[in-house]
Amino acid sequence: MTTRVVHYINQFFAGLGGEDTATVPPASKAGAAGPGRKLAQLLGDDFEIVATVWCGDDHAAGPEVMDDLLALVRAAGPDVVVTGPAFTSGRYGLACARVAAAAAAEGIAAVACMHPDNPGIDEAGTAPVVASGEVARQMGPSLETLAAAVRKVAAGEPLGADDGRVGKIPRRNVTVDRTSAERAVALVLARLGGDREATEVPLPRFDQVTPAQPVTDVTTALVALVTEGALVPDANPDSLESARATRWLRYSLDGRDVLPAGEFRSVHGGFSTVWANEDPHRIVPLDAARQLEAEGAIGKLHGEYLVTAGNGTSVGNARRFGVEWAADLRRQGVQAALLTAT
Amino acid sequence: MRAVALGDQTTYDAGTLTVSSAEAAALVADPALAEVRVSWASPGDSTRIVKVLDAVEPRTKGPGGGGIFPGFVGPAMPQGRGTTHVLRGTAVVTAGFLPRAQEAVVDMSGPAAPLSPLGTTHNLVVEFAPAPGAAWEAVYEALRNGSLALAARLAEAALGATPDAVEELPGLPDAGDRSLPxxxxxxxxxxxxxxxxxxxxxxxxxxxxxxxxxxxxxxxxxxxxxxxxxxxxxxxxxxxxxxxxxxxxxxxxxxxxxxxxxxxxxxxxxxxxxxxxxxxxxxxxxxxxxxxxxxxxxxxxxxxxxxxxxxxxxxxxxxxxxxxxxxxxxxxxxxxxxxxxxxxxxxxxxxxxxxxxxxxxPAMERALGGDRVDVAAATALDAFELPAAVVYASLSPLGWGHLTCQEAS
CATH class of the missing domain: 3.40.50 (Rossmann fold)
Known part of the structure; x- marks a missing residue:
């Protein structure tokens, strides 16, 4: 019996164009496309890529399209869902991870492929991720890794480091006999005995962010204000969490020159908000930004600010907010953002 | 402690601690507090304590030995010598709304009970109403001073009893002792x-x-x-x-x-x-x-x-x-x-x-400390789901707990 594979790729690999077409909506076609053709060859006759699903990167990074993408995937009746390779492309990686995660959550076998530094890597949920190269030049070897992983996943076999598995294997809370303090003493005695390897927590690996190129001419740039300082309208109408935020929000600045005390407040749980609430510009400096706009020092201020609460936030969520903000601001033509942090 | 009760007088007898509500409330009373109530929550009870602020173990240095909680109850001088009397298995717990507090939950039964130190102790829960116009800082200070005074008082109730156990704790090693790391x-x-x-x-x-x-x-x-x-x-x-x-x-x-x-x-x-x-x-x-x-x-x-x-x-x-x-x-x-x-x-x-x-x-029959758990959008009696982050001291940074993480197979 042939294993039915659905392959997710982005607009670029679907042959629709680069950044200029990054806003195309979700779509699909029968059969393999782009890198899927080579993947189909590597998988051989026991597998068939029955459909290719794609989406523009700017859309795919937003959470709202996931239902549409999953509907297209489901319509093709897959045994296995394969996404990528996404290399180090952030928005594409996020989409690959989320499609694989959504498929896995529905009980469909899934595997994603991206570079270990891709910011999407922690979004794959319980779906495994295998490593691609850094750039599309490394497509060949990346597809070989992926094809081998697809065979294993289709057979229900677990993937390990030898298969190129990267990203986190889910860590679960368990109860053990000794207290944490007793285990710490055992660990310190092991260290004194010369054991330099023993640990209960593997060292996390953080990606290094390469700063964007400087803005060529800030006097013509569209500039956005963004913050983790949890500044929201006084009634907190969208119930932003004060800690462990799982989402971010947007509020309009159109027609506003100031953020008056009493109309806006910070719901951040990580610091005393007395001074922030006395003058909300201490969190979102709209007053100064409007002045710079009037003086022509910046081109124009973006019509809304983006906000979340950075307090006890998981690194995975914080990274996702960053990628989503970048995609959202790019879609709206923003060239620079001022991030105020508390 | 094997059993606890409320009664007319504060007494200890053969593993049972009886607390006078009036005396306890009087020890915590302060101009910043309009009302103080105490009640017991014991392991196995169908009770949830919400908005937990702090917990104190009843201890005393003995008759006339005012050294406990130096700087609060006793004089602000180094301690750690002589005898300390401890009511093991008990805690004085303050619970209620304070504006800067993040929601903290203790269940006295069910799966969350063993995750918190307070799930295993008999807890004298101190609830309160702030005095009109009192500053929140003053309310918190009153609760802190009051719970320490109350904890010292409870331990004094057992001074006449024979201890169930005596532990001798080591002092600091001599400066030159290199016999062990x-x-x-x-x-x-x-x-x-x-x-x-x-x-x-x-x-x-x-x-x-x-x-x-x-x-x-x-x-x-x-x-x-x-x-x-x-x-x-x-x-x-x-x-x-x-x-x-x-x-x-x-x-x-x-x-x-x-x-x-x-x-x-x-x-x-x-x-x-x-x-x-x-x-x-x-x-x-x-x-x-x-x-x-x-x-x-x-x-x-x-x-x-x-x-x-x-x-x-x-x-x-x-x-x-x-x-x-x-x-x-x-x-x-x-x-x-x-x-x-x-x-x-x-x-x-x-x-x-x-x-x-x-x-x-799980759902509980009784709640102390408040009526609602807003982070779960639920009443304090409801069954709900929460991150471990909300269970009081469940990930104890000082190492009290038995939780750890392992990779799922």
Whole structure:
């Protein structure tokens, strides 16, 4: 019996164009496309890529399209869902991870492929991720890794480091006999005995962010204000969490020159908000930004600010907010953002 | 303690503690409080305590020995000598709304009960109504002073009884004793001002105070008292400072394979420059004190991870092997990076569990401390789901708990 594979790729690999077409909506076609053709060859006759699903990167990074993408995937009746390779492309990686995660959550076998530094890597949920190269030049070897992983996943076999598995294997809370303090003493005695390897927590690996190129001419740039300082309208109408935020929000600045005390407040749980609430510009400096706009020092201020609460936030969520903000601001033509942090 | 009750007088008899509600309320009474109520919550009860603020273990230094809780009940002088009387298995727990407090839940039965130190103790829960117009700072101070006075009073009720157990705790080893490795604890204290501070001898430990060395016996007598309302699961209640789990674990091995060599209290400054200064200084202090290895703990969230990472690295640079206790913040599905700020030179870390993993709590018949649990959008009696982060002291940074993380198979 042939294993039915659905392959997710982005607009670029679907042959629709680069950044200029990054806003195309979700779509699909029968059969393999782009890198899927080579993947189909590597998988051989026991597998068939029955459909290719794609989406523009700017859309795919937003959470709202996931239902549409999953509907297209489901319509093709897959045994296995394969996404990528996404290399180090952030928005594409996020989409690959989320499609694989959504498929896995529905009980469909899934595997994603991206570079270990891709910011999407922690979004794959319980779906495994295998490593691609850094750039599309490394497509060949990346597809070989992926094809081998697809065979294993289709057979229900677990993937390990030898298969190129990267990203986190889910860590679960368990109860053990000794207290944490007793285990710490055992660990310190092991260290004194010369054991330099023993640990209960593997060292996390953080990606290094390469700063964007400087803005060529800030006097013509569209500039956005963004913050983790949890500044929201006084009634907190969208119930932003004060800690462990799982989402971010947007509020309009159109027609506003100031953020008056009493109309806006910070719901951040990580610091005393007395001074922030006395003058909300201490969190979102709209007053100064409007002045710079009037003086022509910046081109124009973006019509809304983006906000979340950075307090006890998981690194995975914080990274996702960053990628989503970048995609959202790019879609709206923003060239620079001022991030105020508390 | 085997049984507890409320009655006309505060008495202890053969494992039963009876508390006079009127006397307890009078000890906590303060102009900042309009009303004080006490009730018991015991292990196995279908009871949920919400909005938990602090917990104190009843202890006293004996008749006329006013040394307990120095700086609050006793004079602000070093303690840790002589006899300390302890009512094991009990706690005085303050619970109720304060504006800077994050929701903290204790279940007396069900799956969350064994995760919190207070799930295993008979808790005299102090509820309150603030006086009209009272400043919240004054309300919190009144609760702190009152619960310490009440805890001391309860322990005094048992002074005439024969103890069920007597423990002899080791003092500090002689300065020249190199018979076994000298291992110390560095205990980072949250220092972010009112509502997020820790008291040492009754004084708020300053945010840029330099690390200081204390005798572990001081902890037994309540020299370190909590005034910290953030990060419920990552809190160090006064009760846990009194029973400092790392010190207890070091004492258990004292004279066997190590010497329990002391405790360094250190602030957790809020800015990077002072974090670096304090960490570098702590490492020098440990070197000068002749410590051969150190166990570092924290209080708080990701910000406090940075203090541990910097200290671990500073200590390893001076050749002192270091272990730290981290809670993991790996997201609800456990796939995110575990640690916000990891060390770069040290590697030995104990996991006290994942902050973000969710658990299901059953419905309860009785609630104390409040009517609602807003983070779960539920009443305090409902069944609901919560992250471990909300269960009081469940990921105890001082190492009280039995949780850890393992990779799913």
């Amino acid at each position: 000298r291992v110390a604890a560095i205990t980072n204290l949250q220092t972010q001002g009112t509502f997020k501070e820790i008291f040492v001898y009754g004084r708020s430990f300053g945010s840029i105070a330099l690390p200081t060395l204390i005798d572990p016996g001081d902890l037994d007598d309540g020299a370190v008292v909590s005034g910290q309302l953030g990060h419920p699961s990552l809190k160090n209640p006064t009760w846990v400072f009194q029973n400092h789990p790392v010190v207890a674990a070091l004492r258990a091995r004292h004279g066997v394979d190590l010497l329990c060599a002391g405790v360094v209290l250190s602030p957790e400054p809020v800015d990077a420059t002072n974090k670096e200064l304090v960490s570098a200084h702590a490492a020098r202090l440990c070197k000068a004190a002749g410590f051969d290895a150190v166990i570092v703990t924290k209080e708080g969230g990701g910000n406090a991870d940075a203090d541990m990472a910097l200290k671990m690295d500073a200590l390893e640079e001076l050749g002192i092997p270091t272990v730290a206790l981290y809670a993991e913040m790996a997201g609800a599905d456990g796939t995110g990076p575990s640690i916000v700020v990891p060390p770069t030179k040290a590697t030995a870390m104990v996991s006290t569990g994942n902050y973000d993993e969710r658990l299901s709590l």
